[in-house]
Structures are given as structure tokens and as C-alpha cells.
Amino acid sequence: MAANTGILRRPLAPVGIWAWMTTVDHKRIAVLYGVTAFFFFLLGGMEALVMRVQLASAESTLVSAATFNAMFTMHGTTMVFMVVMPAGAAFFNFLVPLMIGARDVAFPRLNAFSYWLFLFGALFMNFSFFMNAFPDIGWFGYAPLTSNEFTISNATDYWVLGLLVMGVGTTAAGFNFVVTILNMRAPGMTLMRMPVFVWMTLIVAFLIIFAFPPLTIALAFLTFDRFFDTNFFVDIGAGSDPLLWQHLFWIFGHPEVYILILPAMGIVSDVLPTFTRKPLFGYSMIVFAGVVIAFLGFGVWAHHMFTTGLGPWANAAFSATTMAIAVPTGVKIFNWLATLYGGSITFKTPMLFALGFISMFMLGGLSGIMHAVTAVDSQQQDTYFIVAHFHYVLFGGAIFGINSGIYYWFPKITGKMLSEPLGKVHFWLMLIGFNLTFMPMHILGVIGMPRRIYTYAEDMGFEFLNQIVSAGAFIIALSVIIFIINVVRSVRQGEPAGDNPWEAATLEWSISSPPHHYNFAVVPTVRSQYPLWDENANVVLPPALPAHDEPVMPDPSYWPIVVAFSITMVAGGLIIWQGHAIAGLTVIASMGLLGMRAIYGWVLEPMEDEAHVSVHH
Amino acid sequence: MWAFLGSDVLFFGTLIATHLVYRGQSVSGPTENILDIPITSISTFVLLMSSLAMVLALSGLQRGKMGEARFWLAATALLGSVFIGFQMYEFAEFANEGLTPRTNLFGSTFLIMTGFHGTHVAIGILWLWSLFFATFNGKIHQGNSLEVEIAGLYWHFVDIVWIVIFGVVYLVGAYGAEEHVEEAGHAAAAIFGIG
Numbered sequence: 001m002a003a004n005t006g007i008l009r010r011p012l013a014p015v016g017i018w019a020w021m022t023t024v025d026h027k028r029i030a031v032l033y034g035v036t037a038f039f040f041f042l043l044g045g046m047e048a049l050v051m052r053v054q055l056a057s058a059e060s061t062l063v064s065a066a067t068f069n070a071m072f073t074m075h076g077t078t079m080v081f082m083v084v085m086p087a088g089a090a091f092f093n094f095l096v097p098l099m100i101g102a103r104d105v106a107f108p109r110l111n112a113f114s115y116w117l118f119l120f121g122a123l124f125m126n127f128s129f130f131m132n133a134f135p136d137i138g139w140f141g142y143a144p145l146t147s148n149e150f151t152i153s154n155a156t157d158y159w160v161l162g163l164l165v166m167g168v169g170t171t172a173a174g175f176n177f178v179v180t181i182l183n184m185r186a187p188g189m190t191l192m193r194m195p196v197f198v199w200m201t202l203i204v205a206f207l208i209i210f211a212f213p214p215l216t217i218a219l220a221f222l223t224f225d226r227f228f229d230t231n232f233f234v235d236i237g238a239g240s241d242p243l244l245w246q247h248l249f250w251i252f253g254h255p256e257v258y259i260l261i262l263p264a265m266g267i268v269s270d271v272l273p274t275f276t277r278k279p280l281f282g283y284s285m286i287v288f289a290g291v292v293i294a295f296l297g298f299g300v301w302a303h304h305m306f307t308t309g310l311g312p313w314a315n316a317a318f319s320a321t322t323m324a325i326a327v328p329t330g331v332k333i334f335n336w337l338a339t340l341y342g343g344s345i346t347f348k349t350p351m352l353f354a355l356g357f358i359s360m361f362m363l364g365g366l367s368g369i370m371h372a373v374t375a376v377d378s379q380q381q382d383t384y385f386i387v388a389h390f391h392y393v394l395f396g397g398a399i400f401g402i403n404s405g406i407y408y409w410f411p412k413i414t415g416k417m418l419s420e421p422l423g424k425v426h427f428w429l430m431l432i433g434f435n436l437t438f439m440p441m442h443i444l445g446v447i448g449m450p451r452r453i454y455t456y457a458e459d460m461g462f463e464f465l466n467q468i469v470s471a472g473a474f475i476i477a478l479s480v481i482i483f484i485i486n487v488v489r490s491v492r493q494g495e496p497a498g499d500n501p502w503e504a505a506t507l508e509w510s511i512s513s514p515p516h517h518y519n520f521a522v523v524p525t526v527r528s529q530y531p532l533w534d535e536n537a538n539v540v541l542p543p544a545l546p547a548h549d550e551p552v553m554p555d556p557s558y559w560p561i562v563v564a565f566s567i568t569m570v571a572g573g574l575i576i577w578q579g580h581a582i583a584g585l586t587v588i589a590s591m592g593l594l595g596m597r598a599i600y601g602w603v604l605e606p607m608e609d610e611a612h613v614s615v616h617h
Numbered sequence: 618m619w620a621f622l623g624s625d626v627l628f629f630g631t632l633i634a635t636h637l638v639y640r641g642q643s644v645s646g647p648t649e650n651i652l653d654i655p656i657t658s659i660s661t662f663v664l665l666m667s668s669l670a671m672v673l674a675l676s677g678l679q680r681g682k683m684g685e686a687r688f689w690l691a692a693t694a695l696l697g698s699v700f701i702g703f704q705m706y707e708f709a710e711f712a713n714e715g716l717t718p719r720t721n722l723f724g725s726t727f728l729i730m731t732g733f734h735g736t737h738v739a740i741g742i743l744w745l746w747s748l749f750f751a752t753f754n755g756k757i758h759q760g761n762s763l764e765v766e767i768a769g770l771y772w773h774f775v776d777i778v779w780i781v782i783f784g785v786v787y788l789v790g791a792y793g794a795e796e797h798v799e800e801a802g803h804a805a806a807a808i809f810g811i812g
């Protein structure tokens with residue numbers, strides 16, 4: 001039996017661009033996710049700066065209202081779907097197998113497939129820029145703005161299809177991590193011995209597989225509305241109701257905010273013990289609070305719709321659930337504070353970012369509880385107060401947490417240390433810039449500046465605070481430049497990290513930095529929550545295996561990227577179809593066939609190439 | 618697989634919920650009175666029988682009786698195809714009577730929901746034939762009957778979803794149970810401010 005299921009040879013060389021395109025190694029996929037997310041972070045940041053320059057002075061004419069709409073839409077969509085989510089995925093990928101003592105995820109090729117769908121979907125959506133059809137409907141794409149009547153260009157088509165493509169990849173990743181965490185743990189790694197980060201990943205994976213279906217269906221309805229003239233959201237005369245979109249979107253949307261924040265919570269929960277030199281306070285409480293958040297997260301969506309006239313009963317009920325969800329969140333914060341209490345704290349950069357996370361996220365949570373009250377929210381809805389709130393949770397929370405994780409695990413990923421002085425400059429600049437940018441927005445909101453306006457009159461009294469905000473934004477940009485310098489410097493000439501530079505306690509620190517492609521020379525047996533701190537449960541692994549003893553790992557495969565490509569091109573074919581029916585159908589049919597062929601190639605291809613296996617047996 | 622099915626429940630849940638919320642909101646064109654209960658009862662029965670065939674296929678394989686396994690695998694796939702045939706006939710009839718996805722809300726929600734289900738069945742059929750042929754080149758055998766078991770799980774799931782659709786959409790749609798369902802539906806819709 002030939003092991004080759006395609007026309008091309010299976011690429012087995014470990015280096016070169018082809019190796020990266022066909023890799024199924026979770027560590028490499030993690031790096032791909034991370035680098036891509038950072039690229040989109042710069043892009044989304046640029047879009048933000050355009051907005052901030054425009055708003056820095058009253059009655060500015062730098063960009064048109066239409067451009068401004070496109071900027072906030074793509075800024076929001078990019079930051080949520082192309083930055084914070086994939087950054088989370090980067091950490092899941094790198095850390096979960098290492099933390100649970102596994103050699104890879106459960107479905108390595110599916111894992112690669114998820115990444116490529118994410119990348120292609122994101123590129124697809126941004127490609128609209130070059131077609132002069134940049135989406136401009138807001139990141140939550142409310143009906144009826146998305147209808148054919150109100151979006152005449154293809155802008156909304158790129159948005160809805162791009163999200164669908166990315167969503168398929170994300171859902172697949174959700175399954176992958178549920179199965180990995182439940183089935184691939186090393187002996188002795190019971191659920192309650194898993195690092196909190198792994199727990200949060202498990203919860204996020206469940207959130208993904210339950211929250212993405214409503215979004216996918218809503219997007220599918222919208223696709224039908226736009227391409228085949230159905231009437232799900234558009235035509236009130238035909239009996240449809242634009243509020244249906246809001247319900248479906250927010251049933252997804254609120255769990256989504258926990259998909260964004262829980263990874264950061266996990267990161268911080270693992271960073272704190274290392275730099276306080278004591279175990280996390282209330283481990284099981286933190287885990288349990290995460291589970292409760294996940295359940296409640298599905299019952300609060302209508303707090304995004306308080307002002308749509310749902311009626312007093314619905315408003316009261318959703319107010320109550322929203323306040324309730326703050327309780328488990330508060331529980332976590334108290335546990336983190338209790339971890340700090342009495343610890344011997346060292347203020348290394350990862351720790352600084354973790355502390356930044358706790359304090360900034362708490363401020364965001366506090367403003368969140370404020371608009372949990374319907375009456376208050378009717379004042380704040382659609383003002384800059386809301387913008388302040390979700391930036392404190394998303395930037396102050398998620399981005400600070402992610403930065404903490406980057407500084408903490410960079411040595412493990414690359415084998416090099418990042419510079420501490422530069423890291424500290426990065427942190428302080430970012431903290432100051434962040435607060436200059438977003439703190440005044442609270443006031444702006446309260447004095448009545450609406451969100452999503454492209455300019456304001458001089459006598460409204462908004463100008464001074466807006467100038468501070470814009471200045472803050474550039475300080476954040478500066479801090480990001482310092483970060484880039486730090487990374488480049490470190491990759492070139494950073495100090496070697498050694499296996500465990502922070503003297504941390506979890507399994508990933510027991511192996512070399514960077515890890516071998518097979519991770520663990522022998523699969524460890526775990527007897528403690530903190531295996532490297534626990535004298536009598538310590539894990540000591542042989543450093544490396546001689547080549548002929550290396551475990552057989554799944555070989556690279558080009559099928560995932562081919563399937564992902566064909567799916568994205570089918571979406572492209574739909575757009576072409578609107579202008580040129582024949583050309584569009586040709587693309588759809590040929591790409592559909594390619595996709596089918598590739599799926600069979602993938603299913604029939606054995607995990608390990610024959611050429612490889614025979615070396616070992 | 619269980620995780621996948623759990624997630625798929627949400628897919629169908631959203632579709633069926635949308636259909637129910639929009640029930641009675643169509644302003645023109647044919648709606649539920651167009652449904653043909655006798656014909657659909659037959660196709661529902663066919664699909665149920667295919668689940669039985671699936672059980673027999675798995676049991677054959679587990680006992681190492683390859684002939685039986687092949688026969689019942691093929692039978693499952695064929696019964697599934699008959700079901701799809703019925704559905705295509707139904708859609709064609711509807712189109713004749715002037716109901717397409719763009720006619721009205723009933724058309725949109727009903728056809729996309731059942732179409733999504735039909736796609737699931739079609740994928741299942743492809744999967745079953747792939748397993749069928751894999752029994753000949755030795756890729757599927759008694760030792761890895763789990764492969765067939767998983768396909769079976771999927772098949773039964775798709776079958777159950779159909780029972781729900783048949784009950785909630787066809788039977789309730791055609792015969793009513795009106796007062797109760799409608800009331801509950803409107804109460805729910807009122808709470809969420811829809812309709």
C-alpha cells in the first residue's frame with residue numbers, strides 16, 4: 001500500500017517554508033497563530049490610530065464618515081476575531097500538550113486545518129480593502145444595515161463569509177482541545193491537578209462548541225438573505241424582525257467575551273504562583289468559578305439589548321443574571337489577591353503585566369456591573385462609556401494577560417530570555433498610555449459623547465479630553481514598538497534561557513527550551529499539582545533521546561491547507577458569482593471538487609509516512 | 618464525537634427556534650397547509666428503518682460477519698438515499714405550488730432548516746459508502762468496528778433530529794396543538810420582544 005494519497009510527495013524535511021505550511025506540530029502551529037495574531041494586532045492598531053487622529057480635533061476632515069465607519073468595523077472585528085482569539089489559540093496550542101504531559105494534540109492535522117482556515121478567512125475579509133468594499137456595518141453587523149438594500153457593495157459579503165470561514169476553523173479547534181484535554185493527559189494528571197490555564201482552555205473549548213453554532217446559523221441566514229434574497233432579517237413588511245439577528249448574535253456574543261478573557265485569566269493564574277513563590281490560593285474555587293461563568297455566560301445576552309424595548313420582565317431578568325455573573329468573576333479576583341498576600345513577590349515583567357491585568361480588568365468589571373442596571377444602561381448605551389468598559393476588559397484584561405503570557409513563556413518557546421529593562425519600559429508605557437486613552441472615555445460618555453461618530457462640533461466640550469485620548473493612543477503605539485525591538489533583540493542575541501528560568505512548577509518547565517519536537521523523552525507520571533516544586537513528586541526526565549530512540553510523531557501533511565484553501569475559495573466563488581455567474585460557478589464547482597478530493601486524501605493518509613516509520617521498525 | 622453532536626444540537630436548535638419564532642408571520646404565499654403529512658410519514662419511516670439497518674450493520678461487523686455488515690451498510694445508505702429522494706420530491710412539489718426560500722418567511726426557515734438536515738443525511742450517505750468500500754480492502758474489519766460505531770452514532774443523531782423536526786414542524790404545523798404551542802411561543806416571543 002502506498003502511503004502517498006496525493007499527487008505530490010509528502011514533505012518530510014524539517015525546515016523551510018514548505019515545512020511550516022504542512023506542519024502538524026502543535027508548537028509550530030502555536031508560533032504561526034502567535035505571529036499572525038501579532039500582525040493583525042498591528043493592522044487593527046493602525047485602524048485605531050486613524051480614528052484617533054480624526055477625533056483629536058473638532059470638525060476634523062481627515063477621513064470621511066464612510067471611511068470612519070469602515071475603520072471602527074474592521075478594528076473591532078480584527079481585534080476580536082483575528083487578534084485576541086488566535087492569540088489565545090497560540091497559547092492553547094503551545095502549552096496544553098506540554099502542561100498535561102502529551103506529545104501533541106488529539107488531532108494534529110485538524111489543528112493545522114483550524115489555523116489555515118483562520119488565516120485564509122482573515123485574509124479573505126481584509127482583501128475587501130483592495131476591492132474598495134471594506135465592511136462598515138459595525139463589528140456586530142446589525143440588521144438591517146447588512147441587507148442588500150443598505151450595503152450595495154460586496155462589503156458585507158466579505159464580512160459574513162470571512163466570519164463563516166474563520167468560525168468553522170474555530171469550532172474545529174474547540175473539538176480538538178476538548179478531546180485533547182479529556183483524553184491525552186499523562187498518567188497521574190487528574191483533572192484537579194491540571195494547571196488553571198488548562199482548565200480555562202477546556203472551558204473556552206466548550207464555550208466555542210456551544211456558542212459558535214448560533215453565530216454560524218445567523219451568518220448562514222444572512223448569507224441567504226444577501227445572495228438568495230430570503231427574508232430572515234430584512235424585510236419587515238414580509239414579517240421578519242431585525243431583532244432576531246441581535247438575539248442570535250448576542251447569544252454567541254456574550255459567551256464570546258468569555259472566550260476572549262478566560263485564557264488571560266488562566267495565564268495570570270499560572271504566572272502568579274511562580275512570582276509569589278506560593279501555590280495559587282483557592283485553586284478549586286477558581287476552577288469552579290470558571291465553570292459557573294461559562295454556564296451563566298449563556299444567560300445574559302439580552303443585556304446588550306436593554307434599549308431595544310424587550311419589556312420590563314426581560315430587562316429585569318437579564319439585569320439579574322448579569323449581576324450574578326459578576327460574582328464568580330469577583331471570586332477569582334479575590335483569589336488572586338489572596339495569592340499575592342504574604343507571598344515573596346518578585347516584580348519581573350510577566351508579573352507586572354499580571355498585576356496590570358488584575359487591576360485594569362477589575363475596573364472594567366466595575367463599569368460592567370454599572371450598566372447591568374437597565375436604567376443606568378439606557379443612559380450609557382452607545383456612548384463612550386461603553387467603549388471605555390469593553391476596552392478595560394479587552395485591552396486591560398485580555399491584552400495585558402496575553403502580554404504577561406508572552407513574557408513568561410517566550411523563553412520556553414524560543415530558548416532565549418527577553419530583556420527585563422525593555423520589558424519594564426514596555427509595561428509602564430503601555431499602562432500609562434492605556435489609562436490616558438481609556439479613562440477619559442468614561443467622562444466623555446457621561447457628558448454625552450456618542451460612540452461611532454466621526455466628528456463633533458467645537459462647542460460640545462469634547463475636544464480637550466479627546467486630545468488626551470489620542471495622545472494616549474500614541475503612547476501605546478510607542479510601547480508596542482519597544483516590544484518589537486525587545487523581541488528582535490532577544491531572538492538575535494538574547495541570553496539563553498535554560499530549562500526553567502523562573503523556577504516555575506508546572507510540567508512544561510521540566511523539558512528543554514525550546515522543547516524537542518516530541519516534547520517529552522518519556523511520558524512523565526504526575527503526582528502533584530506543582531510537580532516541579534513538590535520534593536517527593538518531582539519529575540526528572542532524561543534530557544534528550546538518541547535519534548534512533550525518538551518516538552514516532554505524526555508527519556507533515558499538505559491536505560489541511562488544501563482543504564482550508566478550497567473552502568475559502570468557494571466563498572470567493574460566491575462573491576464572483578454575483579457579478580459573473582458562470583465564472584463564479586466554475587470557481588465554486590472546481591474548488592468544491594478539490595476540497596472533496598483533499599478530504600479523502602486526508603482521511604486515507606496514514607499519520608506517519610511509511611518512509612519514516614520504517615526507519616524505526 | 619459526543620462533543621460534535623452536542624454542538625450540532627445547538628445548530629438545529631437555533632434553526633428550529635427561528636422557524637418557530639417566525640411561525641405565523643408570513644404575510645403571503647403558501648405556508649404550513651402545504652405540508653404533506655402522509656408522504657412525509659412514509660419518508661420518516663424509511664429513515665427510521667435505516668437506523669435499524671445501521672444497528673444490524675454494526676452488530677454484523679462486531680461479530681466478524683463481513684457479508685452481513687456490508688449488506689446492512691449498503692441498506693442503510695440506500696434507505697438514506699430514498700429519504701433524500703422524498704425530500705427532493707417534496708421541495709419540487711413546493712416549488713410548483715410557489716414556495717421557495719424567497720417566497721416568505723415560512724419558505725426561508727422551513728427550506729433552510731430541512732435543507733441543512735438533508736445535507737447532514739447526504740454527508741452520512743457518503744460516509745457510509747466510504748465505509749462500505751473500505752470493508753473490501755481490509756481497512757474496516759472486526760478490530761476497528763469503532764469506526765463504524767461512530768458513523769452509526771452520527772446517523773442515529775441525524776435520525777433523531779428528523780423526528781424532532783417531523784414532530785414540531787410537520788405535525789404541530791399541520792394539526793395544531795395550536796393553542797398551547799402558540800401561546801407558549803408567543804409568550805416566549807413577547808419576553809424577547811420579537812414578533
Ligand code: HEM
Binds near residue numbers: 304
Ligand atoms: C463583570 C463582568 C461584566 C459585566 C457585568 C459586563 C456587562 C456589560 C454590559 C451590560 C454591556 C452592554 C452595554 C451596552 O451596550 O449598553 C457590555 C458590553 C460589552 N462588554 Fe461587558 N461585562 C462584563 C465583562 C466583560 C468582559 C470580560 C468582556 C471581554 C473580555 C466584555 C466585553 C464587552 C464588549 C466587547 C461589550 C460591547 C459590546 C458592544 O459593542 O455593544 N465585558 N458589558
Ligand SMILES: [Cu+2]
Binds near residue numbers: 253254257301303304
Ligand atoms: Cu455581554
